[in-house]
Amino acid sequence: MARAPRSTAKKPRLRALPSPRSLSPEPPLENAGVLLRYAREVLEAEARAIQGLTGRLGDPFLRAVALLRQCPGQAVVTGMGKAGLIGQKLSATLASTGIRSFYLHPAEAVHGDLGRVGRGDVILALSNSGATEELLRLLPSFRRLETPVIALTGEADSPLARGSDVVLDLGRLEEACPMGLVPTTSTAALHAMGDALVMTLMRSRSFTTEQYAQLHPGGKIGRSVQRVADVMRTGPANPVVKETAKLSDAVGVMTQTPGRPGATSVVDRQGKLVGIFTDGDLRRMVEQGRTDFTVPMRDVMGRRPRCVSPETLVLTAAAQMRESRVDQLPVVDAEGRAVGLLDVQDLLAARFL
Template sequence: MPRSSRAAAKKPRLRALPGRSTPAPSSEPDDEALLAYARDVLEVEARAVLGATAGLGQPFVRAARLVRACAGQVIVTGMGKAGHIGQKLSATLASTGIRSVFLHPAEAVHGDLGRVARGDVILAMSNSGATEELLRLLPAFKRMATPVIALTGDTNSALAKGADVVLDIGRIEEACPMGMVPTASTAALHALGDALVMAVMRSRTFGTDEYALLHPGGKLGRSVQRVFELMRTGDTNPLVRDTATLTEVVGVMTKTPGRPGAACVVDRKGRLVGIFTDGDLRRRVEQGKTDFTVSVREVMGKNPRCVTPETLVMAATAQMRELKVDQLPVVDAEGRAVGLLDVQDLLAAKFV
């Protein structure tokens, strides 16, 4: 076989990570080479994240206490890939109840420094610690008396020397054939930032109610939503006295805004004693029981299952599925009927 044909038939492999001897590819690699290199990248990034634990110590504790005690905003800043990680970190801070904004270093020197005020805390992210745009901000931060927490891979860098607290991710080899593209270093910055936020969150009073307030939309919001946010109340809550006739009950169900498929039956103190539903009415008519002068007390469902306003909507939805019902009465601590949870409202809110 001619030399040129043998060269074309030979499939090249990807260049290995630092420390490996595999040569760089000169043409498209085969499937196995691609998969092998992908595994290498993940392993390098995983080692970088785990390696960041070696730098944890009192500086991390000081940083966490600064963020926790911040009276203003946590200002996150960084350039390039570190800046993108910083934007995510700022969003995570905000989602856990810590006021935060991202400050672009290049824009900051042209007026956006006005976003920074005394009482703020700065989180500056740079693997090299030599990012020029960040270094130009340090004197201004010092004049504003805003403490700077540096997340960096070089504790001897200009950024580290100008910071009040340094969080070290360590010297990291990038998961890149050239050893240049920020990959493993940004993974470590990302993980260390998350560790800082979660440590602060763990030390504060921040529960599901606060989380729900900040996450009203999507699956996250629905997972912590409470019944009182969806239940029908006031004029839309169909209530009838236990002395009412069936005619009166049907009238209430028909005239109540939203046409609920049930009415909650209460005693003279407003306490829930039963429920009457469209299904109950339909079954009576099918059985030829068309006397609408009968008292609802005689035909209502007694001791109905109910929920409280503080019940998670997801739990209430699961209960409705289990009972195979379309409505659940909502009662307060004294047993008073304060609302009705209707399947139509769950459908609108995408719980079912």
């Protein structure tokens, strides 16, 4: 078969990108000292704005906490622009601490999303000026729905403040901006007041670490308070043999147990843990020429095994496994019964090790 003629067209040559070292460095900023001094002034201005809020806390703040604590519905957070972005974070913080909440965009609310709000809800309206048109248009609807409104604003005599049930007054704040326009100190104050509100609410409810972890099952937070009971192998996945069982029976249980844990707990007649037998124990027996598989487990098991309770923190159990250099830990209840097995593979999969 004749070959097709080779193309004589030249392939385009790719130009190599310059390496980072070959790029010319950025020229130094002029008046660097002046710029750094101004940056510090911005931080100081925002810090003063937050510090100034401490003197503004009083009965309105406590009424806001009470409204949210007694709320049978949801905390509905709303605001436009930068205040709306702060509001989204406030709503997320509420939800993460066990208060059902969602963010309502004011512009979308007047086009149907108001249907998400119902009696029993509490409104948190954020606006530094207190004159945000989109928010003011919602006030009559909030009154019709009989949903109390908590205003976070820098203008205590604004239309938003006059139309709200509770006003958290931030005070008039000068923005840390060369033009005095970009929301900076005002958003810092809104953010801080929102945090103070949610944290005080959480303190008043005695919200526990365990409750917080239940809402954060993923990542480092969830792992830090997870209990052995949440990850241990139980039921058919928990290998258990009696101390009177033959070695061959124990090997069969270890082999047939789902997940092949490589160990089995050894119990007495009452089901209480008296020993453990592992793949490592079996290998050592074979190396020593001990191949009688009819011996009872009481003669070959490891006695006084390290164990944990179902309520032990997984991080604590994982540290114990590392220090003891073991791959399995039997889990026993208050009566000493073998109720589960903690396996190193499960901890590795859940990133505890």
